Amino acid sequence: MTELKGALIGCGFFAINQMHAWNDVRGAGIVAICDRDPERLKIVGDQFGIDRRYGDAEALFADGGFDFVDIATTVQSHRFLVELAAANKVPAICQKPFAKTLSDAKAMVEACRNAGIPLMVHENFRWQTPIQAVRKALDADAIGTPFWGRFSFRSAYDVFSGQPYLAEGERFIIEDLGIHTLDIARYILGDVRSVTARTKRVNPRIKGEDVATILLDHENDATSVVDVSYATRLSREPFPETLIELDGSEGTIRLTQGYGLEITNAKGTTTTDVSPKLLSWASRPWHNIQESVYAIEQHWVDQLERGAEHSTSGADNLKTFALVEAAYDSAARGQTIDVGAIL
Ligand code: NAD
Ligand code: 89V
Known part of the structure; x- marks a missing residue:
């Protein structure tokens, strides 16, 4: 090659x-x-x-x-x-x-x-091993048709030491982190019809919002909640894990802290360890993100070779980016935003 x-x-x-x-x-x-x-x-x-x-x-x-x-x-x-x-x-x-x-x-x-x-956006969170495992479980029809979801990232990790610019912008958590979570919600439950959001700034040392709660109406009639916070101190710091709850017509999926995938359906409950690999150059707790960087770069090359569209092509990413804009607009106006109208 x-x-x-x-x-x-x-x-x-x-x-x-x-x-x-x-x-x-x-x-x-x-x-x-x-x-x-x-x-x-x-x-x-x-x-x-x-x-x-x-x-x-x-x-x-x-x-x-x-x-x-x-x-x-x-x-x-x-x-x-x-x-x-x-x-x-x-x-x-x-x-x-x-x-x-x-x-x-x-x-x-x-x-x-x-x-x-070709244009690909480096939107790597959907490439994380645990997120891929959730996608595979849905594709294998483990819980029937999902009708409700929660995509949650709550942490008190100090992101500002490595990325000081994050404390300086008028916009913070939705634009920087929530964008990943919204992309995961689309990847798992499909495109979104409308968005309702509320935001807060808890940390007085930053300019933008560090807490957001976003309600999504998906085109397939599923409803989900995307909730993100950098103001949430917990007994075990989950950074940078996205936790997922999905309820479907035939069962439920829970992606739990510590990378456990729990699937409950008529056959009972199975729990699988879906931890990311610790690549030779990676370090905890970032290894989940680091492995997804490798995965998205490999996808770039593989799709170029096949002449095929990338999973997070520029065109696809407009639909994630629209959710970011809609969330800020909704929080500012206190209204529900029709995503189709801005795309
Ligand atoms: P950074 O500020 O540490 O690095 C950016 C670098 O780009 C700087 O060295 C700067 O000098 C250089 N630069 C800026 N404009 C330039 C230009 N026009 N020409 C040449 N060089 C230029 O930022 P970072 O923390 O590395 O973040 C970079 C991007 O990665 C951001 O968009 C951030 O949101 C994103 N990011 C993504 C993930 C992820 O998981 N996908 C994680 C962290 C950061
Ligand atoms: O992925 C990101 O964009 C990072 C972080 C995970 C720290 O929020 O800024």
Whole structure:
């Protein structure tokens, strides 16, 4: 198999995981990196032995010599960089949150469609081993037709030490973390018709909201609750686990803290350990997320080889991003938002 050559832009906190994962992926490797911060460029270049280093993305594209770009910068630069990739006809992966606004996200999808290049959003949470296990149980008809769900992420983990920018934005938990949880809800229960949300800021040292409760009406008539909090101190810190409850016509599924999958139906109850693997470069408690980074990168390469659409393509991610916009709008106006009307 020919090895695809990738370039990575943005050598910050999370890119280290992306670089490690690219080392493990079959069929691709990173040949060039870019960061406007020379110190970050040196750290990542030296750690991963990458000689081609750029301080400027336009210079990187001008030199070329790569088959895809992996954009690992924060959201402010996503539209510019995705459109730069489209202008150079280079397939692109873009980190979440995909864009600052839904209209930017739509323009980015359009630019890539017009350029004829694949675009995948690095929305990795649906690729976590425990989430995949829930999807497989539903596909195996373990609980019949699901009619209710809860997707819950409640924690007091200090995310601000690694990602200080999270304390600074007007928007916080829905845009940064809830976006993953909303994507999981769509992945498990399907697309969403309407959204009702309430938000709160509990931590006085941050600008945005750190608690959100979101009610989703799915197109298949299932109802779910997405509840996220970084203000919830528990006896056992669950970070970064998403806990799931699903009730179906023939049984129930519970994804419990500590990665237990409990399925109850007419045959009784089974409990399975669906823990993620601890990859050689991973560390607890991040290993769940780190393994999903490897999984989504491998999916990128596999689908490119097949010429097939990615699970979290730009077009698919518009439907997740719309839920983020709808949740903020609902919380601000105290109203239920029709998702179809904004998509
Ligand atoms: P960071 O601030 O640590 O790193 C971003 C890097 O990008 C910085 O080094 C910065 O200098 C560089 N950069 C910014 N704009 C640039 C530009 N135009 N050209 C070149 N370099 C540029 O941020 P981070 O914590 O690594 O987060 C990056 C992205 O990853 C964010 O969008 C964040 O939401 C996302 N993230 C995703 C996950 C996940 O599980 N999917 C986890 C954490 C962070
Ligand atoms: O996945 C993320 O985007 C991260 C974290 C899990 C810490 O919220 O910001």
